[in-house]
Amino acid sequence: MxxxxxxxxxxxxxxxxxxxxxxxxxxxxxxxxxxxxxxxxxxxxxxxxxxxxxxxxxxxxxxxxxxxxxxxxxxxxRTRGVERLSASDGRIRIRVQAGEPWDDLVALTVRNGWSGIEALSGIPGSTGAAPVQNIGAYGQELESALVGVEFLDEETGDVLYLRRDELGLGYRTSVLKRGRRGVVLSVDLELDDTTASDGVGAPLSAPVAYAQLADALAVPLGARVPVAELRRAVLALRSSKGMVLDPADPDSVSSGSFFTNPIVSESFARSLPRNAPRWPQEPAEPDAVIGLPPGGLHPLDVPPLATGEYTVKLSAAWLIENAGIHRGFALPGSGAGISSKHTLAIVNRGGGTAADVVQLADFIQSRVQAEFGVLLQPEPVMVGISL
The missing domain is CATH 3.30.43.10 (Uridine Diphospho-n-acetylenolpyruvylglucosamine Reductase, domain 2)
Known part of the structure; x- marks a missing residue:
């Protein structure tokens, strides 16, 4: 211009x-x-x-x-606004302008007794960025509540509506992060209306799907709790890790989790120490039970068995810590450091530069790769710099 x-x-x-x-x-x-x-x-x-x-x-x-x-x-x-759309019984559909602060939106849904994004409380940023990253936390991802987005396409200049199944959503990614240029103008979400019709009882959350959150709430996995109670628990957990923006907390001067949890093959995951956390991304094939007729089976009678490779998600925080990089670590003379609360966050300790951040991130990558053979990938968008 x-x-x-x-x-x-x-x-x-x-x-x-x-x-x-x-x-x-x-x-x-x-x-x-x-x-x-x-x-x-x-x-x-x-x-x-x-x-x-x-x-x-x-x-x-x-x-x-x-x-x-x-x-x-x-x-x-900096666009703002939340509009109620028509939806089927028991469901709430809303259209949110891209500039609406994400946590303000979550707070609004919780106040109204609508569930579906309450575990995403405390995540900083704007609503328009949420589908680009397919944000997620504590067992919940935006994908589960997302209907679609209004999108201004750079190539054609047209305003399009992209449904959830057109966005190629995955773990912290979408087609909008992988090269489809344009701007999210608004986001449509569909939530559960868990307010009791007779006004009795607190609105309930979606089933708790993350062990740490279940422990904090003192409930079993799969339980449902008052939606406001779940929000409070999530905010407390995030605050304990410096992951809620707070002017009084120097550990919150960050871009959140700096590295994504790597996804590797099952065979590679088996090469890591036994105490390395891991989460299978696909259910294992059940054991095949083959009945034996009199005289046994001829080899040609044995049905083919699945031989596909499964993927496993690892903990980037565990890999960093066990590569010898601990909370509060900083390179000599650098204005960037590891959060004192969480090894996944790189923080600006005061006067830090982008060069400081990149230098520390590169050091972390090198240590983890040397120790475990895993190349961690950055989660933030890097502009004018690269690792």
Whole structure:
């Protein structure tokens, strides 16, 4: 764009360190605040038409930008609003504007007694970013509640509706993260209305699906608890790990979990120490029981057995800790360090730079790969930098 907009509140182009939760990153060449849908659509189409590079910024919670900034236009999504749509009995369907803060949305659903995203409490960032990452926590993923998204496609310039099954959702990924360029304008969710028709009893959560959360609630896996109680438990767990934004907590100056939990083959997982946590991603084939006729079976009578390889999810935090990198670790002279509460988070300890973050992340990758043969992959979007 030739006419660059600036932050209207300061009449200047802000450094991205001011707009990201890890507080690193230089200023972009241009900055456009988009407070409504029309402004957002127009800003993206203008940027695409100009041929300039462009970047969409929401809550800045999953983004690490180079110290040199961004040589293009940053479009800051600040659209707000939650609209109730028609849905079948017992279900609640809502349309949420992309700039709506995610945790504000979760709090709204809990207050109304709607369940389906309560375990995703405390996750920072905007609603529009949630399907890009297919955010998840404590046994719940956005995918289970997502209906679809309104999407401005960069290639055609058209506003499309992409259903959940068109988004290629997986563990912390989607087609929107894997190269389909554009902007999420709004997100449609479908939730359960668990308010009792007679007004008796607290609205209940979805079944508890994560052992640590079940322990915190003192209930068995699969139990349902008051939805507000589950939200409180999740926020307490996340706070204990520095994963809830809090100006009083220096460990929350991060981009959240910096590495994804790696998914490896079952045979590779067996090569790791026995105490390494692992979660099979596919159910194991049941044992085959073959009846024996008189005289036994001829080899040609034996039915073929499944020989497929299963995948296993590992704990990135365990791998980091057991590679000798502990909570509070920092390289000498660096402004970045490991959180004192959780080894998966890289935090800005004050005055840290993107170069500091990358140096520490690269060191972690190298140690884990040398020790266990696993190359950890970063979860945040890296702009102008790479590992």
């Amino acid at each position: 030739t006419d660059s907009a600036t932050d209207a509140s300061t009449d200047r182009i802000p450094a991205l360190a001011e707009l990201t939760t890890i507080r690193v990153g230089g200023a972009p060449a241009a900055f456009v605040p988009a407070d409504d849908r029309d402004t957002l659509v127009r800003a993206v189409r203008d940027a695409v038409t100009s041929g300039e590079d462009w970047l969409v910024l929401g809550g800045g919670s999953n983004l690490v930008v180079a110290d040199d900034g961004f040589d293009g236009t940053v479009i800051h999504v």
